[in-house]
Amino acid sequence: MRSAFGYEVIRSRRRTVSAEVKPDGRVVIRAPLFMSSVEIDRFVRQKQDWIERHVGLQKKRMAAWKDGSGNTAPPLTDDQLEVLKKAARDKLPKRTAELAKVMGISYGRVSVRAQKSRWGSCSSAGNINLNCLLMLAPDRVQDYVIIHELAHRRHMDHSPRFWALVASYCPDHTDCRRWLRDYGSGLISRLP
Numbered sequence: 001m002r003s004a005f006g007y008e009v010i011r012s013r014r015r016t017v018s019a020e021v022k023p024d025g026r027v028v029i030r031a032p033l034f035m036s037s038v039e040i041d042r043f044v045r046q047k048q049d050w051i052e053r054h055v056g057l058q059k060k061r062m063a064a065w066k067d068g069s070g071n072t073a074p075p076l077t078d079d080q081l082e083v084l085k086k087a088a089r090d091k092l093p094k095r096t097a098e099l100a101k102v103m104g105i106s107y108g109r110v111s112v113r114a115q116k117s118r119w120g121s122c123s124s125a126g127n128i129n130l131n132c133l134l135m136l137a138p139d140r141v142q143d144y145v146i147i148h149e150l151a152h153r154r155h156m157d158h159s160p161r162f163w164a165l166v167a168s169y170c171p172d173h174t175d176c177r178r179w180l181r182d183y184g185s186g187l188i189s190r191l192p
């Protein structure tokens with residue numbers, strides 16, 4: 001059986017296999033070093049429905065960001081922004097609690113705002129602030145920003161120790177940062 005999408009395989013020293021749909025709809029399969037391509041193909045077929053649904057969603061999301069000329073999408077209306085904030089306040093504090101537990105890190109409060117200047121911040125008192133526009137970014141980018149801010153609870157700088165901590169919970173952080181570089185300003189420019 002042939003799937004409607006092609007996929008790229010990245011092998012690394014990991015124990016499990018996972019599928020990821022990139023912002024542009026590309027499919028990446030991360031697999032253990034010695035997993036055979038037959039096994040990988042079987043995994044892809046099992047996940048086919050999920051993958052196709054997410055490829056469709058990402059393509060739609062990308063299309064919503066851009067108009068035909070390739071410029072960024074029109075500004076969000078106040079109503080849309082309120083919906084976004086509500087969704088972010090539902091999701092991001094919960095996700096922060098989950099990731100903090102995994103990382104064994106404590107923090108104060110989480111607040112969610114619409115901000116033009118940053119994706120997240122962490123105060124010296126341990127309060128974390130997250131940008132509601134993250135709701136328009138892929139889950140893994142949301143996780144990266146949260147992990148980044150939580151890691152500041154250990155290291156209040158961007159030292160090699162800080163990045164090593166981020167990398168241990170977010171191995172593809174370079175990719176996530178690239179995503180924010182490539183698409184982030186387009187999202188921020190949509191704030192009313």
Ligand SMILES: [Zn+2]
Nearest residue numbers: 148152157158
């Ligand atoms: Zn930082």
